[in-house]
Amino acid sequence: MxxxxxxxxxxxxxxxxxxxxxxxxxxxxxxxxGNKFKCPVCMLMIANYKLVVQHMESKHPKAAIPPESSFGAQK
Ligand SMILES: [Zn+2]
Missing domain, CATH: 1.20.5 (Single alpha-helices involved in coiled-coils or other helix-helix interfaces)
Structure with missing residues (x-):
């Protein structure tokens, strides 16, 4: 025991x-x-909105960049 x-x-x-x-x-x-932002085009997780904008401009220049407020609702 x-x-x-x-x-x-x-x-x-x-x-x-x-x-x-x-x-x-x-x-x-x-x-x-930290990765609550997601690229709406390729679903890449992104740390902050500034990087989302940079990513959209460089990778998806033809796609519309969603406003920062649209990401806050995705929780
Ligand atoms: Zn993307």
Whole structure:
């Protein structure tokens, strides 16, 4: 019985260490929120509206650039 308990404790410690080495969740969230802009033509994820405009002008010069407010609704 005690051996099983030690095994459980060892696993719990290993999980704690793994959690300490893993990047904080807030960073993942920031990364997910960082790419809320998406090119409406090629669906490329883009970090901010300025880059969307740059991307549209260079890659899709014939496409209309959507206003920044149209991206805010996509959540
Ligand atoms: Zn594009």
């Amino acid at each position: 005690t051996r099983g308990l030690q095994k459980m404790q060892a696993r719990a410690n290993a999980e704690k260490r793994a959690a300490a080495n893993a990047p904080p969740k807030s960073q993942l969230k920031a990364m997910a929120e």
